């Protein structure tokens with residue numbers, strides 16, 4: 427094998443290894459409306475990547491396509507080098523990708539601790555069959571889940587909320603619980619859909635600190651956010667979506683200064 431072949435192979439491997447999630451030529455329409463229009467981008471492992479764009483640009487649809495809640499009409503999604511296109515959300519989660527929703531899941535009648543306990547993915551306790559075939563495994567897994575929930579509640583400094591009804595929380599506290607709950611699945615990449623929408627500035631700062639802490643511990647983030655100060659201070663790079671396709675990508679400073687981005691926001695009604 428020649429030296430150049432070895433180098434080319436090493437480089438190809440390295441550049442692939444740096445990418446945790448890749449979207450290639452993704453397409454989705456609702457009736458006559460092409461909501462995702464041949465969109466392609468990649469999220470680098472270890473990054474906090476921002477996904478911004480005017481209202482209706484197709485950001486949430488993109489999250490639904492990536493995480494398996496919508497099926498694309500064309501193109502592909504890769505997570506951790508595996509093709510996850512068309513998979514169910516739980517299967518995509520098994521490949522290391524978890525997402526949160528703009529509006530947190532309903533948790534009526536549950537305390538925060540209980541809401542956290544329904545979070546972990548694929549716990550053996552959910553398997554009726556295993557209750558009979560491996561009851562000790564169920565007990566063990568449930569104890570582990572309880573321990574992990576207590577640990578995560580402490581890490582997120584929300585242990586004082588553990589016994590409160592989840593429905594009594596403020597919007598910001600609920601977003602914090604959602605983030606903590608998503609982390610129970612130990613994702614490699616977490617997709618957050620507007621984590622600080624309707625959240626007061628103190629809690630928004632707390633959320634940003636938690637995201638940075640988790641990122642430093644190895645979690646990669648892709649974050650949709652309309653709050654420009656929040657996302658520009660937290661994320662790098664920033665990907666801009668407009669009318670279903672990627673308009674540009676760059677550092678926060680590049681994006682702030684980009685005329686096409688400014689035009690897209692003005693044309694689209696702004697954020």
Ligand SMILES: Nc1ncnc2c1ncn2[C@@H]1O[C@H](COP(=O)(O)OP(=O)(O)OP(=O)(O)O)[C@@H](O)[C@H]1O
Pocket residue numbers: 456461479480481482483484485486487488
């Ligand atoms: N299930 C659906 N059925 C029909 N149209 C849809 C559906 N989901 C989204 N759309 C349309 O697709 C377009 C893009 O919506 P999407 O929610 O992805 O945009 P967005 O960039 O997340 O917007 P916002 O910033 O306002 O949340 C909108 O015109 C929306 O009305």
